[in-house]
Amino acid sequence: MASKRQYDESDVRSRPARSTRPRTKDRPDYTNAEQALVIAVDRGRTTVLINEDPKRLITTMKARELGKKSVVVGDTVGVVGDLTGSEGSLARIVTVAPRKNALTRTVDDAADLERMIVSNVDQMGIVLAAANPEPRHGFIDRALVVAFDQGIKPILIITKCDLADPTEFLSNYENLDLEIFRIQKGGDLAQIRKALSNQRTVLLGHSGVGKSTLVNALVETADRATGMVNEVTGRGRHTSSSALALKLNPVPGENETGWIIDTPGVRSFGVAHVDNNRVIAAFGEFSEAIEHCPKNCSHNEESCALNSWELDPKSKSRLENLRGLLRQVRFN
Numbered sequence: 054m055a056s057k058r059q060y061d062e063s064d065v066r067s068r069p070a071r072s073t074r075p076r077t078k079d080r081p082d083y084t085n086a087e088q089a090l091v092i093a094v095d096r097g098r099t100t101v102l103i104n105e106d107p108k109r110l111i112t113t114m115k116a117r118e119l120g121k122k123s124v125v126v127g128d129t130v131g132v133v134g135d136l137t138g139s140e141g142s143l144a145r146i147v148t149v150a151p152r153k154n155a156l157t158r159t160v161d162d163a164a165d166l167e168r169m170i171v172s173n174v175d176q177m178g179i180v181l182a183a184a185n186p187e188p189r190h191g192f193i194d195r196a197l198v199v200a201f202d203q204g205i206k207p208i209l210i211i212t213k214c215d216l217a218d219p220t221e222f223l224s225n226y227e228n229l230d231l232e233i234f235r236i237q238k239g240g241d242l243a244q245i246r247k248a249l250s251n252q253r254t255v256l257l258g259h260s261g262v263g264k265s266t267l268v269n270a271l272v273e274t275a276d277r278a279t280g281m282v283n284e285v286t287g288r289g290r291h292t293s294s295s296a297l298a299l300k301l302n303p304v305p306g307e308n309e310t311g312w313i314i315d316t317p318g319v320r321s322f323g324v325a326h327v328d329n330n331r332v333i334a335a336f337g338e339f340s341e342a343i344e345h346c347p348k349n350c351s352h353n354e355e356s357c358a359l360n361s362w363e364l365d366p367k368s369k370s371r372l373e374n375l376r377g378l379l380r381q382v383r384f385n
Contacts, residue, residue, distance in 0.1 A: 083131050086148060087131065087132050090105065091125065091129075094126060098113070101132060111136055113130075113143065116147045122149060126298050127253065128149055128172050130148060130149050130150065133147055155172045156203065157326060171314050175206060176205065176252050177207045177208070178256045178257065179200075179258065180256050181258060183218070186261050188211070190371075190374060193226070194375070195322045198324050201335045202332075202334075209233045211235050213238070214235045228337070236263075236267065246301070250301070250307065250310065253314070255296075264316070264318070268299065268315045296315065300312055332379060343358065352376060353379060
């Protein structure tokens, strides 16, 4: 019989010791990261401008440590890596500064998913055509809701005024403190240039209303694609596939400039993410009547003071829009 083998310590197999380096939760120090403005986001690549210097246009990608955090046009970000801007170079976005506001929408009124379009803007240019495609009150009301919700100044820009007179359509907004600009083909853009000066303005509108045409007229080097409106559906064809920020030239005689952000045409603009009180704020003409409503009034019930308030036909139309929106948003 074979004798039983005796083992000593030299026979024992052991795993290599793990590193004695202590774990740390410290994040990399990015205090020296260059600050830049995001001017375009497309297919995982982000174009940024460092110190608003046109010679320092950098292509970047989002750092892994940012996780699912979105980066959108208008963001101020910290970038590291190859900042030469030479062909083929790629830097990393490592920080995103807190935003003063964000323009978001839900795909539709029943959706919970919010989509951020741009951030850190001063003005929202709500762009509609006087005709082809026909203007819609509902779109303006929804855009106003989001503008008021985020503290963004709204302005109305009506294009194609050579095709139709928008006076009657615009009469619905006579009681609101809104700047309105009417534009026709080949017309003078001096007034709207002045309104955009020293401001960061996002243009928002349906496809085919002339946003990109307007941008091309305001920024000669923009070269944004333009399209026609389908005669059958009355809808425009998407020509801009992503948001793009462009620097405006100074107004003649002044040194101040500004930024304009062209966005893809929207087919739907849900406001389900907006608090109901912010929705009501976009309909200032009803504020006096609402003061007489019962507590926690939904403004869609029989006891609502708006039911007995004397309204002209235009105000009644606006009230229908308000109530339609309130049926969709969060109610506190």
